[in-house]
Amino acid sequence: MSDKPKLAQYWASSCGGCEIAVLGLHEKILDVAGAFEIVFWPCVMDFKYADVEAMADGAIDVCLFNGAIRNDENAHLAHLLRRKSKVLVAFGACAYGGSMPGLANFTDREAMFDWIYFHSPSTENPGNVRPEMRTTMPEGDLRLPRFWNTVKTLEQIVPVDYFLPGCPPEAGSIEIAINAIVSGQLPPPGSVIGSDTTVCDECPREKLNKKVKRFYRPHEIIPDPNICLLDQGLFCAGIATRAGCNARCPQVDLGCRGCYGPNEGVYDQGAKLIAGIGSMIDADTVEEVEAILDTLPDPAGYFYRFHLPQSLLRRKALGNGKKQPKTEPVAATR
Amino acid sequence: MSDKRVGVYVCHCGHNIAGTVDVEHVAEWAWGLPNVAVSRDCQFMCASLGQDMIEEDIREHGLTHIVVASCSPHMHEKTFRGACERAGLNPYLFEMANIREHASWVHPHDKDGATDKAKALVSAAVHRVLQQQPLEPLQVDIRPETLVVGGGIAGIQAALEIADAGFPVYLVEREPSIGGHMAQFDKTFPTLDCAACILTPKMFDAGAHPNITLLTYSEVEQVDGYVGNFTVRVRRKARHVDESLCTGCGTCWEKCPKKVIDTVFEAGMGYRTAIYRPFPQAVPKYPVIDTENCTYYQTGKCKICEKFCPTEAIRFDMEDEYVDLEVGNIVLATGYDIFDARRIPQYGYGRLANVFTSLEFERLTNAAGPTEGKVVLRDGVTEPRSVAIIHCVGSRDKNTNEYCSAICCMSSLKFDHLVMEKTGAQVYNFYIDMRPIHKGYEEFYHRILDEGTQFIRGRVAEITDAAHSPEEEGKLIVIAEDTLIGRQRRVPVDMVILAAGLEPRADAQGVAHMFGVGCGDSGFFTERHPKLDPVATMTEGVYIAGACQGPKDIPDSVAQGAAAAARILGVIFRKQVALEPIRASIDESRCSGCRICNTMCPYNAISFIEELSVSRVNPALCKGCGTCVAACPSQIITGAHFTFEQIMAEIDGILVDVHTAPPEHTAVEAV
Secondary structure, eight states: OOSSOEEEEEESBSOSHHHHHHHTTTTHHHHHHHHOEEEEOTTTSOOOHHHHHHSOTTOEEEEEEESBEEEHHHHHHHHHHHHHEEEEEEEHHHHHHOHHHHGGGGSOHHHHHHIIIIISTTOOOTTOOOOOSEEEETTEEEEOOOEEEEEEOGGGTSOOSEEEOSSSOOHHHHHHHHHHHHHTOOOOTTOBSSOSSBHHHHOOSBOOOOOBSOOBOTTTOOOOTTBOTGGGTBOOGGGGSBOOSOSHHHHTTOOOOOTTOSOTTOSOHHHHHHHHHHHHBOOSSHHHHHHHHHTSOOHHHHHTTTTGGGSSSOSOOOOOSOOOOOOOOOOOOO | OTTOOEEEEEEOTTHHHHTTSOHHHHHHHHTTSTTEEEEEEESOTTSHHHHHHHHHHHHHHOOOEEEEEESOHHHHHHHHHHHHHHTTOOGGGEEEEEOIIIIITTOTTOHHHHHHHHHHHHHHHHHHHTTOOOOOOEEEEOOSOEEEEOOSHHHHHHHHHHHHTTOOEEEEOSSSSSOGGGGGOSEETTTTEEHHHHHHHHHHHHHHOTTEEEEOSEEEEEEEEETTEEEEEEEEOOOSBOTTTOOOOOHHHHHOOOEEEESSTTTTSEEEESEEOSSTTOSSOOOEEOTTTOHHHHHSOOOHHHHHOTTOOBOTTOOOEEEEEEESEEEEOOOEEEOOGGGSGGGOTTTSTTEEEHHHHHHHHOTTSTTTTOOOOTTSSOOOSEEEEEEEETSSOTTSOOSOOSSHHHHHHHHHHHHHHHHOOEEEEEESOOOOOSTTHHHHHHHHHHTTOEEEESOEEEEEOOOSSGGGTTSEEEEEEETTTTEEEEEEESEEEEEEOEEEOTTHHHHHHHHTOOBOTTSSBOOSBTTTBSSBOSSTTEEEOGGGSSOOOHHHHHHHHHHHHHHHHHHHHHOEEEEOOOOEEEOTTTOOOOOTTTTTOTTOOEEEETTTTEEEEOTTTOOOOOHHHHHOTTOOEEETTSOHHHHHHHHHHHTSOTTSOOOOOOOOOOO
8 A cells, every 4th residue: 555645536426437537547547546545436447446445534535426326326336435435426417416417307207217117219129128227136135326306416425525527527627626636726615616607708700799590509600619509500609608618519509508517606597597598589579489498399308408416496396297287367247 | 616605584564475475385386496595574575674674684794686576676675675784785686475465365265375386486586596606886967957848847846946946947848839729728727817827937937948849849759878968859840030130029920921821829829920920929939830831832922021121031941950959867858648539439529510529618618819819600690699518528438538637627627607698698518427536526516506507427429410499409418328317418509618638649659659658548648657756757867747657637747747847856966876787788799780779779788889780788788688588589688687597597596386385494493
């Protein structure tokens, strides 16, 4: 054992991109390897959960935790790593805001399983198999962790020291975080490591007066490379998204997707996008507003793509799935 | 936070609040809210006793923040802010919880629920007030010039009052002459004096007044600025007549060969020429060329007016001009439109020749009108033997306008008299209710009854020319239920007059937006308070007078014109006005320059600073409406007095458990 600070990294419900992002540091990864002793990183090295359980509490100096929490296993590891780590970092958009897995909060477990295992056009399931928490086989019981109705962020499960946004976090952001940890020059606990302005601040495109008659999908027009994408009717979440990525997507003609989450002090990125996008609609009548909004497909997905579990909405109301009876307007009596 | 000391005052408002809300309990319970150092209930907080109590508590108990739970802030926010100020506390450290309109009045049958709600509202106010910051009002200078928009009787009155007090007025009128609708009328009710005889002296005074600059045939195109310092752009439409040379001799319109139906002043009843003056007493006296109908503008030939003009005042090449005016206050007196009776097709207006509107009849009976005052049918010669006057056309009707147009009862009675006087015809009135409500009106109604007019109570179903019997042949048949005898009636008449209602001007919405005032459900401009502040608007420095605020007759319009003038003179004499410090501000170090807010501001208070790539709010223009605060997607615009922290604290406060027991507290002696 060396006296270098001990680093752990873990993925919960995520795509694996955050793991790749760390490798995206290229040769700087060697500095990381040189500066830290890696004690847990299931993606690249062979460790068992039992190894972590055997550690003393607080034995890990820094744990980079990526992925959202959507089942008992995710939550177990979140609690375990919190206990074992001095500094716990919610690494990437899923751990920070719920991100793509969090869009499952627009539906519920049963509806999701029904679709995935039975009804989706690409499903082939002749045996009508459906995942169960316990399956009895001749050799014994097989167990799966309990799958939750609601996707949560890491902070909704355990206290988190720092948040590193991004899907995945840009190499530059990771570098800043690692350097801060190594040098001990850390911001106050609870901070989001990043800028306190929005992507527009880093975007070189010229901003115009933001009035649009319709929205376009990326394949529908070839945008002017120098003018703000929103001014051209292309959806861009940069107006309501924390800066720190150097406006990577807008710089290659692609609207910001919002992966760095809400700006400093904002509770609900989706609400801010609704306010911002709503303010741009150049309409005189209600019908015209509706027509313009119809050119923006899946607004809930656009506005809450990276942030739904952390937003003020959290999720779609869990009900019995029944539609509320529509009240008929009472006929006016004379 | 610990050094903050909040005083909570729960008002009984007599029985208005205490009849439903358990105010003593609310005051007891409020002791448990954060930082509350004093909590009391009081019969009438707005009375001097209540205000004195606040002042003494601030001094005695070192209160740093005040919450009054009573009525709407519209009613008494100013009162309690004043009390705080007198005791040396910044008035913006005061917050009001509305437990009357929002609790007792809306839940009169649920005392427990109303009490719970009152507690939640008090809690919200306490949580909020702890976040409030002292603010200082903005002092701005008041320019002495006033803009009056609309040269009808209300606008003329306002202009004359201000000008007579010695201050300059710009009077802008869209038509070639001032005078408005009143200039079209023959007689005025209930005195039957001649409208022109009482109006034209005022028109002349306005035209000749050294302090009044008349801008007729002109329209306001743009308004910027704020109370005391408005900049107004006025488009002076080209008259094509040089006013410095024209003497108003009338040679041009006597010689002009092009005759056009006059749909404005003559309401379609008469003709005018292409170069015209709307009526003989017009102020100013100069004519205008109607380029859409003038032969020269259509074919390039004619120029007869130019040939005959003795002073060579005709200017075919004249173009619209723009003038920018700097004014301190604005009166909107833009008047009304007459309801278009074609919208009720069963009354046959536009289809049945002898169905007239009230404005058409005004021209018919006017001695200066197209028939020289003879009441005749559309053929121009036949006197009617019988006339029906239909009340409430386009008023008091769910299909058109729900409101009462206020003037039609009286103008119909006036028509009754004029028809009988001039033709001796039998007159039938079809009415819903008679509403002769002002001084001398009821007496006038009885006079008309005594003169022999018939009154049939019932809304007219249809006016038709389909005869059912020989005596109906060639007549208009008015079909209505006579609700007093409970029978359908068919009344054959020669002439029908529709007492068309008053409507907001067709462009009222646009004008309202330009001047930053509101329009109510019916489309008329909204006053600041329907009872206590009828001529001010929610935009400081912009006042409304006359029928643009709602249907009204001449005396009411004159009274409002004078009232608006009095309000403005008060402001001018003060020389300065304090603006609410509730303003938006942009944290420029964090603004990313996305420009979402730039076009959102209804007051054009936000500008984009290119060099810095940030947006900036002009605090003197900002009205604190909060539109940009909500729109800013990066949340770096703050509305003073409505900050993110204050609103969140208010929400936290309203969500507290209101069923906790009132805490033990040290009794505070009554003062």
